[in-house]
Amino acid sequence: MTDEEDLIREDIEAYLAKYQEKELLRFVSVGSVDDGKSTLIGRILYDTGMVFEDQMAAVRAASQSDKPDLALLTDGLKAEREQGITIDVAYRYFTTSKRKFIIADTPGHIQYTRNMVTGASTADVALILIDARHGVLQQSRRHAYIASLLGIPHLAVCVNKMDLRDYSQQVFDEISADFTAFGKTLRFKDIQFFPVSALVGDNVVSDSENTPWYDGPNVLEYLETVPIIEDRNFHDLRYPVQYVIRPDLDYRGFAAEVASGVIAKGDEVVALPSGRTSKVKAIDTYDGELDEAFAGQSVTIRLTDEIDISRGDMIVKPDNLPRVTRRFDAHLVWMHEKPLDTEKAYLIKHSTQTVRAQIDKIYHEIDMDSLQPKSSDGLRLNDIAKVRLSCHRALYVDDYQRNRETGAFIVIDSLSNNTVAAGMIALEFADQNLSDVMKELHAESAMEPKTFVSPSERMERFGQRGATVWLTGLPGSGRWTLAYALERKLFDLGRTATVVSPVGEDLRSMISAAKAVTDAGLINICAFPSRTRNDRELLVERIGRDRVVQVYVNTDEALCRERRPDADFTGFEPPENPDITVALDKMRIDKAVEIILEALEKRGQFEAQ
Numbered sequence: 001m002t003d004e005e006d007l008i009r010e011d012i013e014a015y016l017a018k019y020q021e022k023e024l025l026r027f028v029s030v031g032s033v034d035d036g037k038s039t040l041i042g043r044i045l046y047d048t049g050m051v052f053e054d055q056m057a058a059v060r061a062a063s064q065s066d067k068p069d070l071a072l073l074t075d076g077l078k079a080e081r082e083q084g085i086t087i088d089v090a091y092r093y094f095t096t097s098k099r100k101f102i103i104a105d106t107p108g109h110i111q112y113t114r115n116m117v118t119g120a121s122t123a124d125v126a127l128i129l130i131d132a133r134h135g136v137l138q139q140s141r142r143h144a145y146i147a148s149l150l151g152i153p154h155l156a157v158c159v160n161k162m163d164l165r166d167y168s169q170q171v172f173d174e175i176s177a178d179f180t181a182f183g184k185t186l187r188f189k190d191i192q193f194f195p196v197s198a199l200v201g202d203n204v205v206s207d208s209e210n211t212p213w214y215d216g217p218n219v220l221e222y223l224e225t226v227p228i229i230e231d232r233n234f235h236d237l238r239y240p241v242q243y244v245i246r247p248d249l250d251y252r253g254f255a256a257e258v259a260s261g262v263i264a265k266g267d268e269v270v271a272l273p274s275g276r277t278s279k280v281k282a283i284d285t286y287d288g289e290l291d292e293a294f295a296g297q298s299v300t301i302r303l304t305d306e307i308d309i310s311r312g313d314m315i316v317k318p319d320n321l322p323r324v325t326r327r328f329d330a331h332l333v334w335m336h337e338k339p340l341d342t343e344k345a346y347l348i349k350h351s352t353q354t355v356r357a358q359i360d361k362i363y364h365e366i367d368m369d370s371l372q373p374k375s376s377d378g379l380r381l382n383d384i385a386k387v388r389l390s391c392h393r394a395l396y397v398d399d400y401q402r403n404r405e406t407g408a409f410i411v412i413d414s415l416s417n418n419t420v421a422a423g424m425i426a427l428e429f430a431d432q433n434l435s436d437v438m439k440e441l442h443a444e445s446a447m448e449p450k451t452f453v454s455p456s457e458r459m460e461r462f463g464q465r466g467a468t469v470w471l472t473g474l475p476g477s478g479r480w481t482l483a484y485a486l487e488r489k490l491f492d493l494g495r496t497a498t499v500v501s502p503v504g505e506d507l508r509s510m511i512s513a514a515k516a517v518t519d520a521g522l523i524n525i526c527a528f529p530s531r532t533r534n535d536r537e538l539l540v541e542r543i544g545r546d547r548v549v550q551v552y553v554n555t556d557e558a559l560c561r562e563r564r565p566d567a568d569f570t571g572f573e574p575p576e577n578p579d580i581t582v583a584l585d586k587m588r589i590d591k592a593v594e595i596i597l598e599a600l601e602k603r604g605q606f607e608a609q
Helices: 001-011 012-021 035-046 051-063 078-083 108-121 138-149 169-183 217-227 434-442 455-462 479-492 507-519 535-541 557-563 590-604
Strands: 023-031 091-097 100-107 125-131 154-160 190-195 244-249 252-255 262-264 268-272 275-285 287-288 293-296 296-301 314-316 323-332 345-350 353-366 386-395 409-413 419-426 466-473 497-499 523-526 548-553 580-582
Touching: 023 108, 023 138, 023 217, 035 091, 035 100, 035 125, 035 217, 100 108, 100 217, 108 138, 108 323, 125 138, 138 154, 138 169, 154 169, 154 217, 169 190, 190 217, 262 275, 268 434, 287 409, 323 353, 345 386, 386 419, 466 479, 466 497, 466 535, 466 590, 479 497, 479 523, 479 548, 507 523, 507 535, 507 580, 535 548, 548 590, 580 590
Parallel strands: 023 100, 023 125, 125 154, 154 190, 466 523, 466 548, 497 523, 548 580
Antiparallel strands: 091 100, 244 252, 252 296, 262 293, 268 275, 268 314, 275 287, 275 296, 323 386, 323 419, 345 353, 345 409, 353 386, 409 419
16 A cells, blocks of 8 residues: 555645645647557556446456457547547546656657647657667658647657567667657657557556666656656746736735746736836735745736736736747747638737737748758648737737747637637747837737638638629610619529619729728629720729629610710720620510529629529
8 A cells, every 4th residue: 555545544634635735747649540549648647546346347348358458548539449540639647656647648640640639739848659570650740740839848759569579679779869850859858768568558557677778767767756746937027917806995905827837926017008017016826925926826916006917918027027029920820711802900828928820921831741941832631830910909928938828829710700720920030129019009009900701711602702793784774773783683683782872972982882891791783874984994903804894785776875865975995804794676685684694693693592
């Protein structure tokens, strides 16, 4: 019986207090399909006594052989068991006498990159498995690259299935050397290698007699002793206010989790965005006041001065400011089936702020096979790219590799409220003093006005693209009769169209109205006089050449004069290259409408109904 078991029996309160004081380590297991990630995690849980009897009974019942398949302790989805792959992120918890642990068992398949990113985003250690039979595969490099991109400081490389290679030291050394050469290009603080057999248990929880040539720690020993406290950022105070506590007139506190750094009573601080300075009067918790608080603690701060501070503001130190900016570069992991739409605005959730933002530019996408940059015209599910973003107002950010708390954000679709991407800010160092910060905070928005609803979303909603059908012709040619007949037919077909009325308007106002209707995703029909080619060129330039359909109603001039003897026929310049030409003295209105509809269909104006 262990000392902890004795303590549980004798003094459960003392055990719980000791448990609370244990350091927590989060680690993520990654690797290629069939490398044995889930088996390794199952082995750790089983050998440390962290599996209940009913769980083992279920595993034995589901196993395909006499021996229990320990991978089933984490592969909980039916689809995972059927295919023998990890799809979802499985979180498991266990404890030893030295530490508490949270494990994230993540998928290795490229199809589930977003799941891996989710599981690895908060990890202290990445545990990568490499099959000793196959060596370092491109998938292994991809997993290590993503782990490095996510800022995980420590990497544990488990060369698994050593039992199938007769525990060969040469095999282990060759794989270690191969991976070490690649690892030098990444940002890990350290890389540790282990020769293991997750199935048998060699060097996982206990040392193995089969590898006398290996004198390093086993996997559990490493996880219990790897130094992680120094990985936290205790230098840069970042206190993003979550809530203002005001129970009575005499108490005003600002509640938050200390994202990074240390704050103590008496410290001079500055509140952003106001730029007002004050000193820390008290640091409160449920159990009483503290002299100081550090990263990871949730506390309430009271200041000596009355300062207007609300949720989304940030308390920092005057001599250690975050980067205050409305534009920044970031690595973006696209996590939604719906692709990136650069024509619309999104929401960005950063610490306790939510702001409107847009992706201005895609610098490059990361080729997940070669890990090299490649050009990209958009982002789709599981893609990773470097992008430039603009925000409606300034954020208080740090480079992700320096501060994972204030260097990370998520992107939210403004209509569905779905999280569509995760971002890691990449900043070039640029010192800012408080004066520079205040100028940035008071500056205009960095964004060009952009709708929350993009043309592609309007196409999805209406089943059509916005367009202007502009009818040109002599007075009396039947332009307006044709315009209203076209509107009626489109309506009958379930399309959304309208005729823009010309009463009391000039050409420029009609063009502005036509553009607004087209931008809204409707089909705008207009027969306003545009006598000259310059008039029509202005129309095309303002609305967009690919969104204008020019219809020349080429009715015989003699008939037009007969219909409109009082009209002015001077100065009319027939279109040189109209998209459609119809002559209403030679065909019926319904035939002309049919010709225009066919032309719209050929342009891809409508989705099939």
